[in-house]
Amino acid sequence: MTTLRERLDADVKDAMRAKDALRRDVLRMTIAEIKNRDIELVGKELTEDDVLAVVQKAVKRREEAAALYDDGGRPELAAKERNEAEVLVGYLPTLMSEDETRAAVTALAAELGLTEKKQMGQLMKAVKERFGGQVDGKLASQAAGGVLS
Numbered sequence: 001m002t003t004l005r006e007r008l009d010a011d012v013k014d015a016m017r018a019k020d021a022l023r024r025d026v027l028r029m030t031i032a033e034i035k036n037r038d039i040e041l042v043g044k045e046l047t048e049d050d051v052l053a054v055v056q057k058a059v060k061r062r063e064e065a066a067a068l069y070d071d072g073g074r075p076e077l078a079a080k081e082r083n084e085a086e087v088l089v090g091y092l093p094t095l096m097s098e099d100e101t102r103a104a105v106t107a108l109a110a111e112l113g114l115t116e117k118k119q120m121g122q123l124m125k126a127v128k129e130r131f132g133g134q135v136d137g138k139l140a141s142q143a144a145g146g147v148l149s
Helices: 004-017 021-040 048-071 075-089 098-112 117-134 137-147
Strands: none
Touching: 004 021, 004 048, 021 048, 021 075, 048 075, 048 117, 098 117, 098 137, 117 137
């Protein structure tokens, strides 16, 4: 199985061969961000989760920029940002639905015996470790708030 980083490298080459400028440029920028993150973690190996986090941040940044361009009356730039985000979304794992997230958080809280609000940090840490990029942090936090009393 290839890593996300290897997939990005291979896909940028495919985009260059296909003369797909949008895809090529977005993937190059993302690979550069991953390399910058690699440099920041001097002495540590960049994990698959670290690479995934960089891609998630890139998608989020583009979606936020698109919203700002819409607010500023620049729909052409908003569309460009959304197209760039779409390219990267294909590299993210599919997220759990709201119901699946709620069920997973509830089961994990029961498994760990967490019942009080002050244990929210422990539960969120466990959710992140177990489900990683498969769960939306905001939904998980809301579900955890509902589970813990």
